[in-house]
Amino acid sequence: MAESRSLLPWPVLRQLTSGDLLGRGKAVRSRRTDEVEPRTTTADRVARSVCPYCAVGCGQKIFVKDEKIVQIEGDPDSPVNRGRLCPKGSASKNLVTSSLRETTVKYRRPHGTEWEELDLTTAMEMVADRVVKSRRDAWQELDEKDRRVRRTMGIASLGGATLDNEENYLIKKLFTAMGAIQIENQARI
C-alpha cells in the first residue's frame, strides 16, 4: 500500500488527522487490509500446465504453496487462450483438491456388497496375477478359421482420451505385446 500507515491506533483519531474525516478509506483500514497479498505472489512456485477438460488446450498456471495447489488460472502468454478459461477450466483447483477424490485403493470382492480397503502393493500383485491368468485362459494362437492370430481375447481396455500421449503409448505397447487387442477409448464413442 503506497500510503504510509498511520501510527494512531484509534481510527477516529485518524479520521481527524488523515484528511479522511468521513472515515471512507484511508482512516478506517485495518492492519490486515494494509498487509494483504495475493496467493499468486506468496506462492513458492508456478507450474506451466494445460487444462484437462476439452481439447482447445488452454494454457494454465498452477501456483503451489507448501506443496499444496493454491490457485489455478489461465496462462496469459498462451496464444491458445490468452490467459482466459471457461467455467470448467476455472474449476480446475476444485477438481484436484476435491474432498471427494479417491486416495486409497478400494476393492470389491465377488458377490460383495461393500467396498473394502486394499493396500497398493497387494492390489498391484492381484491385478498382475489376474492379467497373466486371463491372458493365458483366453489365448488364441489360431482363430476359428485357423488363421495365426497370437492374441488374447480375455483382456479389454477402455480409455485414453483424458490421458497423456506417453501413457497411451505405454498402454498400447504393453497390451499389444501381451496380445490384448480389445483396446479402445473415447475417440470412438
Next chain:
Amino acid sequence: MAEAHPVGFQWVVEAQQRGAKVIHVDPRFTRTSAVADKHVPIRVGSDIAFLGGIISYVLENGLDFRDYVVNYTNAATLVSDRFEDTDDLDGLFSGFDPDKRTYDPTSWQYDVEDGPGEQSTAQADDSEETQAQRESAAGLQHEAHGMQVEGKPRRDETLQHPRCVYQVLRRHFARYTPEMVEQTCGVSQADFLEVCRAWTENSGRERTTALVYSVGWTQHSVGVQYIRTGAILQLLLGNMGRPGGGVMALRGHASIQGSTDIPTLFNILPGYLPMPNPDQHPTLTDYVDSIRNPGSKGFWSKADAYTVSLLKAYWGDAATPDNDFCFDYLPRITGDHGTYRTVLDMIDGKVSGYFLLGQNPAVGSAHGRAQRLGMANLDWLVVRDLFEIESASFWKDSPEVATGEIVPEECRTEVFLFPAASYAEKEGTFTQTQRMLQWREKAVDPPGDCRSELWFFYHLGRMVRERLAGSTDERDRPVLDLAWDYPVHDEGALGTEGAQAWGEPSAEAVLKEINGFDVATGRPLSSFVEMKADGSTAGGCWIYTGVFADGVNQANRRKSRHDQSFVAPEWGWAWPLNRRILYNRASADPEGRPWSERKAFVWWDPDKGEAGEWTGHDVPDFEKTKAPSYRAPEGSEGVEAIEGVDPFIMQGDGKGALYAPQGLIDGPMPTHYEPVESPFRNPLYGQQANPTRKQYRRDDNQLNPAPPEEHSDVFPFVFTTSRLTEHHTAGGMSRYLEHLAELQPEMFVEVSPALAREQGLEHMGWCHVVTARSAVEGRVMVTERLRPLRIEGRTVHQVWMPYHWGGGGLVTGDSANDLFGISLDPNVLIQESKVGTCDVRPGRRPTGAALRELVTDYARRAGIVDGVHPRVVTASADAQARSLAAAETSDDDQEGQ
C-alpha cells in the same frame, strides 16, 4: 461452440467484431446462437440434405473457386463409365452386395489411361475386403492413407465432360433444391438461401469461410459422410489449407486427438499404421505394400520406414531384419473388436478382465444398460479414476440394481478402484484438437496412493514380465523381448514400503522414444524423413517425429504470444513437423503466389535458398525446395510423384477429393439417408438409412421402428443430446465439484411450449423420455429455444437433453445415454447417439422392476419382437440387382452382417 468450447469461441467473437458473419446451424438455440448473427434450426439427422443443398447451389450457379478447384481438387478427373449414382439405383451406389451389405468399389474408380476397367488390384478392393474394412473401421486408416491412384487418370480441365467429377457431383446433388432442403430439414428457403449467399460471397481469393463442428457430428450412422460433405463444400469454395478456412473439429476431451495419433484403439498402431490382419498382412512386406500401394503418390510411400521404426521401438534389439523386425509378434485383428462389440461379448461372458482408464462407460457410452450388464458379467474390473464413478460402483447403485437385473450378492465381478493422479500431479503431453502437443509441468505430488497411468502400466508390465520370466512358451516372447526399461525417478518419494515406494517412469524418456532416435547413437530424429527401413532408426510414432528435434522437448516451448507471429509456431509443437495449417500449399495459386495479399499464408519465394523455397507465416506443408513448376517424371511414384501443384500430399493423386473412388465404405459421395431411428420416410429414394451401417442385431439391442416399418408413431418425437458449458461429457469431472455442480444441479429435458401443451408437461415439473432401450426422467424446461419444424407437411417436435448425469457425485440424475441403442457408422464404427426417436410423458418414470415393464410395453406396441430385426436394405429389389451387377466379385462369399 460457445457451449462446449467457450475459450475457443473467443476467436469467433473477435472475428465477428471485425465484421465476420457468424451462422449457427443447430436443432436448438444454444449459447452459440445467442451471440451468432443467424441461428438456423434444423431437423436432427438431416445435415447432408442441408449441406448437399448448398453444394448444389454452388454448382448450379458456378460459384466455385474455379482456379482452386481445377488445380487442387480431383474435379477434372473422369470417373469410370460403369459408375451409377443413387438416383438411378433407388438410393444405392453401383456395386452393392445386399448379402454382405458392402460395396465393391471397382465401378467407382477413376477412368485411367490404360483403358477403363482394368484397374490394378492395388487400386480396388473387392466387396469382401471392404466388408473386412468395415469390420475393422478401416476408414480410419484409409482416410489417413489417402486413396491409392495408380497410372494417369483421364482429366478434362474444362470440367464439361459428363463423367468428370465436377459434373458427377453436380448431377448427384441436383435434387437437393431449396424446396427439398425445406421439406427434409425444416429450414425455410429464405434462411437456407441466406446461408448459401453468406457462404459463397465470403469465399474466394480475398475471403475464406471456416466450417466448425463439434464431435457430436461424428456420432451418426452417416457421421463420416457428414464431414465429407463439409469438406467437399470447403474444397469447392477453395477454403481448405488457407487461413480462416478449413474444417475445424472441436473435440470434447483434452487429448482425443492424441488418443488416435498414439491410439489406445483396436484397429490402428501409432501413426495410423493399421493393426495387421491375417488375410492381408501375412508378412511385413505385404503389410507395408498394403499401406503404400506401390505406384501411388504421397508420403505413405515410406510406410516401410515408419513400420520398422515402430517395431524397433517396441522390441529393440530383438527386432532384426531376419525376423522381419518381430512383425510376427504383433497380434492380428480379424474384424470388429470395437468397444461395443467387446461390451456385447462381455454380456455373453466371453471377456474376463476389463480396464477403465479415465473413462466412464456406465453413463458415457451409448446403451448404458448394456454397458452395465456387460460389466456385471466379468471376472475382474480395474477402474482408474479420480472419483468413485458409476462404472466403479455399478454393482451396488446402478439402475439395474434398482430393477433387480443386477443383484449385488450374485454379481461375480471383482472390482479394483485405483485412485489416479490428476493432470497437475504428473508430467506429460496432451495433443489438442489443432494437432498441437503441449507439455504439462508437474505441480505437486499425487496424494495418498494416487498414481499416474505411466506408473501403473510401467510397473504392471514389469510385474507381468517377472511372472513370465522363465517361460519358454512362444506366446510369451513378445512380452519378454519388449523394450521396457525406462528410467525411473523419485523412488520412495511417495511412500516407503512396497508399491508406494516405486518410482515414476520418465515421461520425457517415453516422449523421446515416440519421437524416434538413431539406434546406434541415440540421437533424436528431427523429421520422419530421417526414418530408415533397415532397422537403424527406432520411432514410436512417425507423425510425432520432430517433437524432440535437436534433443529439445519442443512440446514444452512456451515463447509468449506477444513475442511471435499470430501463427505462434514456438508455442508447443504441432504434428506433422510443426505445420499449423495442413495442406497450406493450397494457400498459394498454382504459380506459388498468394491468392491475395489479405489471405497470404504460404508462398513460393524464387530467390530464397539456391533455387527458391516455400516460405510464409507457417511451416510449409510441402517439400521446401520443390518449385510450383515441378512436374513428376513419367512412372515416378511416392514423394517424387507429387507435383508442384499437388497440395494434398497425403492423397494418392495429390488432389483434394471431391469424389472418393475408394476408402469410404458407404459411397464415393455423401447422400442423404435418414437416421436409423426416424419418424420420416427417406424423401429421395427407397433406401431409408445407411445400407452399409454396422448393426448388432440382438434382442438386447432392439431399435425403434422407422418407416417403411410400421408403428414408428409409437415414438413420435425426435430427440438429441449434447453438452452444457457447466458440465464435462458424462459428468465424471464436473458432478463431483461444488463450483460446477451447483451451476446445473439437476437433469432436465428441454421441450418447446407447443410440445409441452400437447403432452401436458409443466415447466419445472417432471417428465420421462422413453425409447426401446430404457426410460429416463428429468425436470421439464419449457423454452422457446426449441421449435417444432414442418417436415414433409407434418409437424415434428424435437426434444433436447444434456447427458451429464448419473448416480454419483454431488448432483445425481438419470443418464440420457441409456436411451440410445447401438448402430454404428460403417467407416469408423462410431455409434449413432445424436439422433433417435422417443416418447415423452409427464411425471416421473416408474422405479424398480416397473421400469422394465414400461419399456417392454412400449416395445410390444412398437411391434418389436425378439429374434426379429427390421430390414436394413430397403431399396427396390430391381435396384439391388442392377447395383449388384456392377460388382466384380463372384457370389460364393459367405453370409456377413
Next chain:
Amino acid sequence: MSGSTDRPGSGAEVQHGGSPGRSRGSSRGGDRVMVPEADFTSYYGRPIVKAAPWERDIAYYLFTGGVAAGSSLLAGGADLTDRPGLRRAGRIGSLIALLLSVVALVHDLGKPSRFLNMLRVVKLTSPMSVGTWILTLHAPFAGLASAAELVGMLPTPWQRGPVRLLLRLGRPAGLVGAVTAPPVAAYTAVLLSDTATPAWHSAHEELPFVFCGSAAAASGGWAMATAPVAEAGPARAFAVGGAAVELLMAHRMESSMGLSAELMHTGKAGTLMRASKVLTAAGAAGALLGGRSRLLSVVSGTALMAGSLCTRLGVYEAGMASARDPKYTVVPQRERVERGEQVRYQG
C-alpha cells in the same frame, strides 16, 4: 462412502447467500416465470434491492428506544417539578427500555462478539454510527440517574459512602439524560430512511415525527401505567400530544410514500398500522378523559404502548415488504425515466 452426499440447502428455500429464497413470482403452469404481472418488467419477479437482514428485534428496539427516550424526558421533567413518583416511573422505564434496547441490538448482529467495533469510527454518513454515539452519550447518564433512583429506594442504613455520591449525581445525570433523549428517539427514523428500502426511504420527511410522537405516546403510557395518578398529569399530556403527532404525521407520511403507501393498508403492515391507530387513539382518549381513575390510566397507558409497538412493527413490515417485491423499486424509477426526470446531478 455413498456416491452422493446430502446437499445442505437442496430443496431448502433459503440461500446460504443470505437473501430470502427464490421468490417465484406467480408462475403459472406451463408458462414461464417471465413477466409475473402485466404492469412492470422484472427479472423473474426477483427482488432488485435487498430487504434488511434484520429480524424483528430491530422493530422491538425502535419501540424500546422510544420508551427510553420519552421516559428520560419525563423523569427529567418530573425531577425538576418535584414529582418523585413520576420521576421514579420514568427512570425505571428508561432503565428497562435501555437494557432491552442493548439486548435487541447486540442479538441482531451477525457477529455479536464484535459489538464494540461500533465505536471504532465516527461515521457522520451513517445514522447507525451517529446513533451509537448518541446512545453512548445518553445511556450512561440515563443509567446513572436510574441507578440513583434504585439506590434511593434502598433502606436508609445502606445509603453511606459511595452510594451517597451516586444519589447526589442522580439529578444532573437525569437532566443530561433528558437533554440527550430526543436524538435517541429521532435517529432511529433516519436509520430506516437512509436505506434503499422503498417504503422507508420515501417516508423520510415524516418518519422522524411519527417515531418521536410514538416515543412520547409510549413513554407517556408507561408513566400513566406506573406512576401515581396524581403525579401523572404531564405524562398524560405528553402521551396525548405524542399520539396526536403520531397519528397526524403517519397519515401525511403515506402521501409522500408513493406506490409503497399501499403497503400501509395491506398485508401484515396494514393490520399492524390499523391496530396502532385504534390503540393509540383509544389510549389518547383514555389519557384525556380518565385522568383520575387508576384502572383507566393503566389500561390507556398499556394501549398507548401497544399502539406504539404496532406502529414500529408496521413500519418495519412495510419496509421489508417493499424491498421484497421489485414492483416498488422498478415502477417509481421507471416512471421517473419515462418522464425524463431521472435523478441527475444539477451541478
Next chain:
Amino acid sequence: MIGRNSLFGPLDPAPDAGYTDAPKRKGFFTDTSVCIGCKACEVACKEWNDVPENLFEMLGTSYDNSHSLNANQWRHVAFIEKPASKPAVDLGMPSVGAPVSEVHEDDKPDFQWLMSSDVCKHCTHAACLDVCPTGSLFRSEFGTVVVQDDICNGCGYCVAACPYGVIDRRRGPEGDPKVGIAQKCTLCYDRLTDGQRPACAAACPTESIQYGDVEELRERANARVELLHERGVMDARLYGNDPEDGVGGTGAMFLLLDEPEVYGLPPDPVVTTKDLPRMFTRAGMAGTALLVGAALSFVRRRP
C-alpha cells in the same frame, strides 16, 4: 475532506477518501452483447475468494441457477429468454416509448437469449460504505469498495442501503468462517495490490468483462455502443457510465441490450446518502419538537 460532491455528484472517490497519491480508479466494463453465459466468471470468482456454495437447486429460470448476487454469489450471470413477440413496453403507462429500435421488423433477431454477468457496481457514491458504522466497508486506493471481514460485525445496514441489492450477510453453509459477515465482490483487492487483474476479468473467454481504468473504460464503452448502433443493434445502451447519475456513476458499468429491469437492475438508482442531510434536519426538528412537547407537558397546568 468533505468536498463539494462528497455526498452526491461526480467525484474521484479515492482522493475523497483521504488517499494522497491514489492510482487511477479501476473498474469493470461488461459488454453483455458478447457474453456467452458460460459462468467462468462465477467459478473463477469462487475459486479465488473461497466463496462457498449458494443454492444447489434448479430454479427453472432459463440457465440461471445462481438466483442473484448475494454473500455466496459475488458474480451472477443472468439469462433472459426473450420470446419472438416481445410484448410492447408493458408499464401500463402511456409510455413515451422506450427506445424502440428503428431496425426493420424482420431483421431483428426473432428470438433473443440475453445474458449478462452482474457484479457489485463499486459506486462512486457507495451507500453501503456510507452507512457502515464500523468502518469495515472502505474505499480502496483503486477507488473500489471492499469489506474488511476482520472488522465487520454483521449489523446488516449495508444490505438494506445498496440500491442494486448486491451485498448481503452470509447465512451458511454450516461452519463457514464468514457466516454473519457482510460479503461481496472486492474487485479482487488483494490481486490489485500486486498489479494483477481480477479473477473474473482474467477468465472471461470473450472479454465481455473488461477490467481497466474507469475513464478509459468509459471511452471504450461509448465507442462500443456507437459501433453497435451503426450495425443496427439499436437496443444497445450503456448503464452506470454517467458520472452525474444517482450514484455518481459506477466503477462497474454495463452495455445492455434491453431495459435495465429486464436484467434485474434498477432503472434509476440513487444513493440514499443524497437525502441524508434532509433526513437529519427533519430528525432534528422532530427531536426538538419532542423536547418542547415534554417541557410543555410539565408547564401547562399543575395536576
